[in-house]
Amino acid sequence: MSSQIAIFTQIFTVTGPVFAMLVIGMVLKRSRLIDDHFISVASVLSYKALMPTLLFFGILRADLNTALQPKLIGYFYLATVLSFGWAWLWARRTVPAENRGLYVQGAFRGNCGIVGLALAASQYGDYGISVGGVMAGLIIVLFNVLSVIVLGVYSTSFKADVRSVIKDLARNPLILSVLAGLLASSAGVTLPKWIMVSADYFSSMTLPLALVCVGGTLSLSAFIDSGRIALSSSLFKVLWTPALFTLVAVLLGFEGRDLGMLYLFLASPTAAVSYVMARASGSDGKLAANIIAISTAISVVTIMAGLYILQSFSFI
Structure with a gap:
């Protein structure tokens, strides 16, 4: 019993601060x-400046062989494509x-x-x-392409334009920061300590501010107006998909930190940017917002x- 409490305490130490920031935002x-x-201004600041700084310097500090994990990224890509099709x-x-x-x-x-x-x-x-x-930066490419495809199929006012999709991806600050970090790391670039410390000060605001902004966009009314469709899509994203593809990952031999990383990314709630994509495609923005809110809460x-199950069976 004491070991189970210890596991739960450790997990809550990891997840508690993250979800506390969401509640604080609300x-x-x-x-x-x-x-x-x-929220609008802070979200833009996080997206275009804070998070790229965090990603660039995080990758620059890391050993390139550690930061770039082809097997891990490849499986994450495959799981994303299969979950999309499913x-x-x-x-x-x-x-x-x-x-x-x-x-x-949303799913x-x-x-x-x-x-x-x-x-x-x-x-x-x-x-x-x-x-x-690296995982977050590279998966954005796949997310954008698949979203444009599925929204374009069912929207009468939004059609996929390959040129515009490629243009948007080429200007995405997260993708650019990841690529810049990988290039700088591979080239052995070193920067003065004062720059590194300044970057730490600046980027330390990233995750708390971004999480507060996400929390600020959530609404309790979403749970009242959720409906079957929003709830089903949310469960697909945060329950069925991570459960299935984490199990497959275990069977394929993933373990430890890599398995933990896969689970955390597969189990992440629906991205807030899906609301922006929904509005751009002329779709039901309220439904998109409900899916984001419900998936985040669940x-x-x-x-x-x-995490409790994976740690109890010593998979991570």
């Missing part, structure tokens, strides 16, 4: 200490055509850059930031339960 928004304008097949049987694109996007597109990376950093420190940063339980 409380601050509800008490009007922050508003939509603050969700789409299920949606064709159970979801009205006008909501299928949103359902599928496979995870919040890896914020929640996943925050959990990885909390669990594995510098290893989590460097390896997780992930508090599922991530802790998954």
Whole structure:
């Protein structure tokens, strides 16, 4: 019994601060200490400056052989593609055509850059930031391509444009920071200590601020208006997909930190950017927002339960 309590305490030490930031964001928004304008500006700051700085210097500090894990990234890509196809097949049987694109996007597109990376950093420190940063940066390419495909199929006002997709990816600050970090690390670039310390000060704001912004966008009314479609898509993202593909990863021989990283990224809730994609495609923004809110809330339980199971059986 004492060992189980120790495992639970360790897991809560990892996950508690991350989800506490989400709750703080909700409380601050509800008490009007922050508003939509603050969230919008802070989100842009996190996306275009803070997070790229965190990823670049995290990878620069790491051994390149440690940060770049082809087997880990390859399996994560494969699991994402298979979960995308699985969700789409299920949606064709159970979801009205006008909501299928949103359902599928909510079911496979995870919040890896914020929640996943925050959990990885909390669990594995510098290893989590460097390896997780590469995973988060590279998966964005696949997320964007698959989202454009499925939303384009079911939207009458939004059609996939290969040139615009490639252009957006080429300007994505997270992708650029990961590539720059990999190039700098491989070239053996060293920077003065004052720059490294300054970067630490600046990037230390990244995850708390980003998590507070995500929390500020969540709404309790989403649980009242959720509906079957939003709940089903959320469960797909934070329960069925991570359970299946983590089990397959165990059978394939993944273990320790790599298995833990895979689980945290697979179990991350639906990405907030899916709401932006939904609005751009002319789809139901309210449904997209509900999926984000519900998956984030449920992930508090599922991530802790998954980590508890994996640690109890000594897989991680």
